Amino acid sequence: MRAAIYARYSTDLQSDASIEDQHRLCLRLIDGNGWQEAETYSDRGLSGASHLRPGYQRLLEDARRNVFDVVVAEGLDRISRDQEHIAAFFKQMRFQGIPIITVAEGEISELHIGLKGTMSSLFLKDLAQKTHRGLEGRVRKGKSAGGITYGYNVVRDMCADGSITTGERRINESQAQIVQRIFQDYSHGLSPRNIASDLNEEGIPGPRGTWGASTIYGNHQRGTGILNNELYIGRLVWNRQRFVKDPNSGKRQAQPNPPEEWVIEDVPDLRIVPDDLWNAVKTRQEKTRNAAISDGIKKLGRTKRARHLFSGMLTCGCCGGGVIQVGKQYYGCSSQRNKGTCDNRLTIKRADLEDRVLSGLKEQLLHPDLIAEFAKAYQEEYNRLAGSIQQERINATRDLAQVERKIAHLIDAISDGMFHASMKDKLTALEARKAELEALIAAASDEPPVLLHPGLSDVYREQVANLTTALRDPSSQAQATSIIRSLLSEIRLVPEDGTYALELVGELAGLLALRAPQNEQSRPEAACSTFCSSQVVAGAGFEPATFRL
CATH class of the missing domain: 1.20.20 (F1FO ATP Synthase)
Structure with missing residues (x-):
């Protein structure tokens, strides 16, 4: 039997030798059963709570291609600590006829999936609570709870007992001057977009490489952005928000905590911005927000509802940044417009983009396989x-x-x-x-x-043919738009020969994959004149499908 070994450790603080130790134990089990080692799949410094691990995904893909006959691991928690993911992995392996053998538990059955999955989930919950408690204790001492804020350096000093200090920060004088400049420019009337553009033109590196308007302005309710960070006035605010993982995408989503759960500590030695400058910025921010509200009703441009069918879903195929409205009727790359860091100067008319996507969808949805x-x-x-x-x-x-x-x-x-x-x-x-x-x-x-x-x-053909009409009809527009947007996670605009090629990413692309023959899906070079698959559809819970119009 061909045996595949999977090994994993969670954080960068653990030794890389952990993979070698797990491999040695698994190899001993393989030799004891007279099997043959096929390949070792490993993930270093990645949590078992996520299924978006390169080695894990490669293991699943090779299982579907019958590369091995049995999966061997040190323990079930090495494969995954998430109940849903470990159950899905077990079902996938059972469907392929591949047993799972671990050094700790032996051959895995439904009983192991239920008990060990529950234990792993409880372990993660308990670990999160203890980590949160430790971080709160650090913040109450005026120390950092993790990460680094622009304008400060992390301090690593040796203590008397030989240990290294954690959570200590010191003002970075050169970055502190940039912070003061940003506050002064904004208080003098410059917009965050102009401030970011000036900093990028001068080659001043930002917190994440380049500067953007959102990096400076942020969200005043969540305390994000340079202009809203109270650490610059010597006040450390922690636990404003918590992060919850979206079970569909696997990505963490920020959710605000009530103010009574915030932890606030004074750290006067970390002050960068004086009170008068801070208050001047807050006054202008308040006026700006009030100017966008008329008679207690937010103007259309300030609401979170998408103004157009694909607003907020468009990304640049060159830099990966967002594509925004650059006029009344056109879309363009936001990085090129706001930061000047992208060479993509192409624009596309909004109506043309929507018509191309909808006409392409109608054409493909009428394929006999989909019907x-x-x-x-x-x-x-x-x-x-x-x-x-x-x-x-x-x-x-x-x-x-x-x-x-x-x-x-x-x-x-x-x-x-x-x-x-x-x-x-x-x-x-x-x-x-x-x-x-x-x-x-x-x-x-x-x-x-x-x-x-x-x-x-x-009936099906009639409904597909009326797709555009439904999106234009006021009585059904909201519902139809919501359905279309829920099935698409991203639309990439890729410049090609002076025009844009459109790539659709999301569940809708996976639906359209039903009409593509398997041999075409498996060949990257397979293409057709108007519509082609550029990625194999892996199914629910795996990488989203991508199609090109």
Whole structure:
């Protein structure tokens, strides 16, 4: 048997030799069973709570290609610590006929998945609580809870006992001058966009390489951005927000905490900005926010709702930055416009972009394979509902027989002289129930259900053809737009020969993959004139599909 070894350790603080130690234990198990080592898959410094690990994903891909016959690991928690992911991994391996053997637990069964998965989840929860407690204790001492803020340096000093200090910071004088400059420029009337552009033109490195307007302005409610960081006035604010992992994307999403849970400590030795300059900036920010509100109603440009069909979903194929509206009718690269760090100067008319995407979708959704898939899904759901109706009729018939028996017993008791006032009420209730069940049975048809609507394909074609109309109709526009946006995570605009090629990323691209032959999906060079697959669809929970229009 060909045995694949998987090894992993969680953080960079652990030794890289951990992989070698796990490999040695697994190899001993392989030799003891007379198997042959196929390949070793490893992930270094990656948490088991995430399935987005290169080695783990490569292990799944090779399993689908029958590269090995058995998976060997030191323990089940090395493969994953997430209940959902470990269960999905087990189901995938069982489907491929590949057993999972670990040094700690032996051959993995459903029992191990339930118990060990629960234990791993509890371990992660307990670890998060203890980590949060330790970070809070560090903040209450005026120290950093992690990360580095622009304008400061991390201090690593040797203590008397030989240990290294953690959480200590010192003002970086050169960066502190940039922070003061940003506050002064904004208080004098410059916009964050102009400030960022000036800093980039002067070659001054920002917190993440280049400067952007959002880096400077941030979010005043969450305390993000240079202009909202209270550490610059000697006040350390921690626990403003918490991060929760999205189960669909696997990415962490920030959620604000109530103010009573914030931890605030004064650190006057870290002050960079004087109070008068800070107050001047806060005054201008307040005026700017108030100017965007009329009669208590936020203007359209300030709301979070997307103004157009694909607003906020467009990215530049050159730099990966966002594509924004650069005029009333055109889209362009935000990095090129706001930072000057991208060479992509192409623009595209909003109406043309939307028409290209929608016309391409309509053309591909009308492929016979997708129509067949729609008919299959419709038939399965229809059969399920029809079976449910038939089951309800059977249950009603059974209940009617029980009610009739109870009525007969009551009548027999009354005939024998065992009458009581409560019997009348009970008999009335039973008669009402009998009438209800008889009506339900009479309404149910004895004829077998039609398993497939004869005009189902025509209905599907009509709905697809009306896609653009639905997106323009005010009565259905909001719902149709929401559905389209929920199926697409990103639209990439890739410059090619003076125009844009459009790449769709998300579940909708995975749906369209149903119409592509498997041999075309597996060949990167396979392409067609208007629509091609540039990535193999791995299924739910894996990398999203990408298609080009």
